[in-house]
Amino acid sequence: MKLEINEKNNERIRIAEMLGQPDKVPVDFGLGSQFNFLSGWLNLDGRKYFCDPEYMLDAQIKFIKRFNVNGVLGPNMGLAVEPSAFGARIFISKDQGPWAEPKINTIDELKNYLDNYKEPDPYTAGNYPLFYSIYFYMRERLGDEMLPKPMGMLGPIDTACNVVSTSNAMLWIRTNPDLMHKLLGKITDFLLKVLEVKVELFKPTDNDLGVFDDNTGFFSEADFKEFVIPYVKRIYDSYCSKDSRKVFHSDAPLKHVAHLLPEMGVNVLISFDPKTDIAFFKEKIGDRVCLKGNVHPLKIMRNGTPVMVKEECKRQIEAAKKNGGYVLTTGGELTNGTPSENIDAMIEAAEEYGAY
Amino acid sequence: MSDFEELSEKVIIGDFKGSAELTVKLLKEGKSAMSILNEGLLKGMSVVGEKFKCDEYFIPDVLLSAKAMEDAMTFLKPELLKQIKPGHEQDRIVIGTVLGDNHNIGKNLVKTMLEGAGYEIIDLGINISPESFVKAALNYQPRIVALSALLTTTMVNMKNTIDSLRNNPSTKNIKVIVGGVPVTQEYADRIGADGYSEDAVDAIDLVKNLLKK
Numbered sequence: 001m002k003l004e005i006n007e008k009n010n011e012r013i014r015i016a017e018m019l020g021q022p023d024k025v026p027v028d029f030g031l032g033s034q035f036n037f038l039s040g041w042l043n044l045d046g047r048k049y050f051c052d053p054e055y056m057l058d059a060q061i062k063f064i065k066r067f068n069v070n071g072v073l074g075p076n077m078g079l080a081v082e083p084s085a086f087g088a089r090i091f092i093s094k095d096q097g098p099w100a101e102p103k104i105n106t107i108d109e110l111k112n113y114l115d116n117y118k119e120p121d122p123y124t125a126g127n128y129p130l131f132y133s134i135y136f137y138m139r140e141r142l143g144d145e146m147l148p149k150p151m152g153m154l155g156p157i158d159t160a161c162n163v164v165s166t167s168n169a170m171l172w173i174r175t176n177p178d179l180m181h182k183l184l185g186k187i188t189d190f191l192l193k194v195l196e197v198k199v200e201l202f203k204p205t206d207n208d209l210g211v212f213d214d215n216t217g218f219f220s221e222a223d224f225k226e227f228v229i230p231y232v233k234r235i236y237d238s239y240c241s242k243d244s245r246k247v248f249h250s251d252a253p254l255k256h257v258a259h260l261l262p263e264m265g266v267n268v269l270i271s272f273d274p275k276t277d278i279a280f281f282k283e284k285i286g287d288r289v290c291l292k293g294n295v296h297p298l299k300i301m302r303n304g305t306p307v308m309v310k311e312e313c314k315r316q317i318e319a320a321k322k323n324g325g326y327v328l329t330t331g332g333e334l335t336n337g338t339p340s341e342n343i344d345a346m347i348e349a350a351e352e353y354g355a356y
Numbered sequence: 357m358s359d360f361e362e363l364s365e366k367v368i369i370g371d372f373k374g375s376a377e378l379t380v381k382l383l384k385e386g387k388s389a390m391s392i393l394n395e396g397l398l399k400g401m402s403v404v405g406e407k408f409k410c411d412e413y414f415i416p417d418v419l420l421s422a423k424a425m426e427d428a429m430t431f432l433k434p435e436l437l438k439q440i441k442p443g444h445e446q447d448r449i450v451i452g453t454v455l456g457d458n459h460n461i462g463k464n465l466v467k468t469m470l471e472g473a474g475y476e477i478i479d480l481g482i483n484i485s486p487e488s489f490v491k492a493a494l495n496y497q498p499r500i501v502a503l504s505a506l507l508t509t510t511m512v513n514m515k516n517t518i519d520s521l522r523n524n525p526s527t528k529n530i531k532v533i534v535g536g537v538p539v540t541q542e543y544a545d546r547i548g549a550d551g552y553s554e555d556a557v558d559a560i561d562l563v564k565n566l567l568k569k
Contacts, residue, residue, distance in 0.1 A: 036509040091483070096456035097509070099483060167461045171419040174370065218415040256411060298508040298538060335508050 001141055003061060006068050013070070013327055017245050017268050017290045021324025025317055025354030027347050028292055028329045030148075031212075031249060031271045033063045033071035035078065035097045037334035050080060050092045051130070053137035067343055073142075074150045075134035077127060082154040083162035084126025085190065100162035107176055110164060114182050122194040132201060149204040152247070153194065155213025156187045156231040163187075166215055173219075173227050180227065188231045195239050207240045210247035210270070217252025217273065224257045229264045236265035245290075251332035255280060262288045269293070274331025279319040282326070291320055294331030295346065301330055302338045306345035313349030321354065328354065359387070360395035363428070367400025368407075370420030372427045379428040389435035393472055397425050397432070398560070401469060405557030415461060422468050422556075429472055436474060447567055450492050451502040452480035454513035459506035462536050465556035466502060473560045486513065486520035493527040499567055502559075503549075505536040514539070515547040522548070531566050535559065 012026035035049055038059045048055045056076065063071040080090045080098035087103040104110050122128065131150075139147050154162075160183055161169045173180045198204075216228045236246045248266040254273040258281055261269060269281070269289050274296040281291050295301060300312045313328060320326040328350045334343070357365070359382055366375040375397070382392050404421040407413035413421075449470060453463050460482050467477045478496050480488065493501055501521060505511040514534050521527045533551040534544050544552035551566050553559040 093456075099456060099458045101458070162458075166459055167419060167464055170416045170461065171423060174416050174420045175372075175423070220414040220417065223414070223416055298511075302508075332508060336512060 001143075003064065003142060003146055005064065005070065005146075009069055016292075016324055016327045019267070019288075019290055019325040021356055023356060025321050025350050025356075026327050027069050027350045028270075028327045029063070029067070029069060029071040029334070029343075031072070031292075032297075032330050032334045033060070034076055034333045036336050037338055038063060039095065039097075040336035041338075041340070045094050046092055046096055046098075047094055050077060050098060053134040054141075056134065057138050057141060066340070067347060069347055074138060074148055075131050077131055077134075079154065079158075079162055081127045081131050082159040082187075082191070085120040085122075085128060085194075086126075086159070086163045086187070088126075088163050090127060102163060102165040102168070104164040105168070107172065107179070110172070110176075110179055110183065114179065114186070117186060119186070119190055119193070122190065122197045128194070128197075135202065149198070149202040151195070151198055151202070151204055151208065152210030152212060153191055153235075155211045155216065156184045156191065156235075157216050157219075157228055158213045159187050159191070160184055161215050169215075170218065173223060177226075184227065184231050188234055191235060192238050195235075206244065208245040208247070209236065209240050210249065211235060212249040214250045214252050217250045217254045217257070219257070221256055221260070224260060229260060233264050240265070258284045261285060271330060271332055274299075277319070278316050282320045282322070286320065286325060287323075290325045290327065292327040292329050295329070297330040297332040297335050297338070301342050301346070302335045304342065306339075306341045309342045309345035310349045310352075313346050314353045317349065317353045321356065324356070360391070360399070363392065363396030364400035364403065367397055367421050367424045367428075368403050370417065370424050372420070372424040375424040376427040376431060379431050383431065383435060389432050389439065392428075392432060393436065397428055397472060398469075401425055401472075402557050405555050408555060418465065418556075419461065422465050425472060426468050429468070433471070446474060446476040447500075447563075448476045448478060448496060448498040449500045449502055449563065450478045450480060450489070450496055450498040451504070452484035452489060452492075453482040453504045453506075454510055454517060455483060455485045456513060457505050457507055457510035458482045459504070459536075462506065462556065463502075463504040466504070466535065466553070466559045469556045469560055470502075470563060473563070475563065484517075486517040489517045490520050490524055490527055493521060493530055494524070498530060500531045500533060500550075500563060503532065503534045505534075505539060508538045511536065511538050511543070514549070518548050533559070533562060533566070 009026045012022035013028050015022040042059050060073050078097045079100050083100040084090050088100040090098050090100055092098050211232055240246050245268050246265045247268040249270045255276045270292040272293045274294050278294050363378050408418050471477050480492055503514045518532050531550040534549045535553045541552045551562045553562045
């Protein structure tokens with residue numbers, strides 16, 4: 001099937017991601033239009049969305065057609081994939097996106113797990129077969145060129161947090177750092193194996209890669225250096241080339257570690273930290289990292305009026321567009337209940353105030 | 357440095373073995389459980405809360421300090437319970453993370469602080485539906501229901517839970533407090549919560565004030 005996409009906007013996004021200056025600031029909902037928003041907008045059933053590729057694709061296409069801007073397109077499984085490979089039980093319900101019940105609850109269980117660890121099979125572990133089959137269905141419907149290659153992944157920290165629980169992960173990096181390093185190392189090894197399988201199955205034509213690791217923002221600078229950078233950097237270094245777009249996402253606070261992101265290899269930061277003014281990030285890393293954000297998804301996009309949305313978008317555009325390398329979007333995914341008029345207002349703001 | 361200051365310091369730096377050992381020592385020396393709690397543990401956690409607010413401490417630091425308090429409380433709690441006079445049973449609070457949210461950090465911190473402050477906490481866990489909160493409220497008859505959410509995507513279930521509690525004649529008057537990273541006072545007011553706590557330390561005063569009313 002032929003899907004009309006806004007090629008002009010996409011071209012602007014590509015230029016901005018390479019730190020260039022397009023003719024106008026683009027808008028990007030490639031991360032923003034997930035089940036959380038779609039479920040309320042289209043009254044979706046989560047059980048069908050995450051298991052029925054036709055249902056998922058139809059919802060995604062509706063967003064793209066309605067707003068004439070890119071949105072999530074592809075197998076969009078949230079937390080349902082990476083943690084599942086390590087034995088976390090995944091729950092899918094009618095009204096909520098997938099969430100993971102931790103597999104490991106005590107330090108003794110972690111020791112035992114690591115002592116007896118057998119690397120999961122990247123073809124067949126957990127929900128990976130479902131993920132791959134959703135991609136193949138969508139590729140059959142849209143064609144290989146239309147469908148983005150889903151090379152993005154949940155990062156090592158978020159995967160660990162869903163396997164042992166977030167509070168355990170954050171405590172154990174202090175009480176049992178060696179064990180956590182071992183776990184993160186094994187998770188990273190596996191994620192790299194998954195990338196090899198994805199290359200085999202999806203045949204991407206570039207080495208661009210997205211790592212989505214929300215919980216990393218809750219670490220101190222010292223913990224970020226010790227427990228985040230080595231693993232995420234290894235993923236980028238192993239897979240990406242010098243010209244690749246190395247995309248990172250966390251909507252947790254990032255102000256205190258923003259300066260470390262280029263060192264980690266990041267050159268595109270997407271949907272990030274809505275509590276910190278984008279001007280800060282522009283000044284700190286805007287010369288090296290394309291900033292895609294960061295209008296507050298709840299305070300402004302969901303709870304604001306279209307006038308408030310436009311004003312905030314205008315403010316952010318003025319703060320961040322200088323010299324390019326900037327894309328307007330939300331600091332985190334669109335939430336359930338966001339009015340369509342507010343999404344329209346954001347797109348209008350880019351049109352009205354985004355010219356270079 | 358006094359013994360209580362030393363105990364506070366062990367909580368602040370997250371020395372969980374040290375805080376437990378010192379608590380045992382102070383109890384053996386005849387120090388009152390309430391003074392160990394108030395002058396040692398809670399003072400330490402109050403400092404931790406301030407450090408978290410000004411970005412000196414982060415979540416792992418807070419959790420380590422909370423562990424220091426929890427491990428000390430293992431020895432302190434039985435002594436505190438002995439001091440409850442008949443007819444003055446502990447006020448009961450039901451706590452949980454709302455539907456769709458599997459984060460428990462904030463909830464566990466609040467639980468630790470409120471238990472330390474002398475409240476009986478019924479922890480429902482994570483991903484708790486509005487119906488389950490109502491069921492628990494009917495079953496346990498708490499004075500307060502405390503809701504936690506870490507995601508903007510799940511905090512909408514705080515309103516759903518409050519509405520469910522208010523729609524039941526047997527639970528409509530139970531006070532509800534909310535908290536979590538994306539939650540604000542403004543949001544709490546809008547959804548009809550009785551109180552909002554920015555962090556676990558503030559939760560103690562919030563609960564005290566609510567229960568006075």
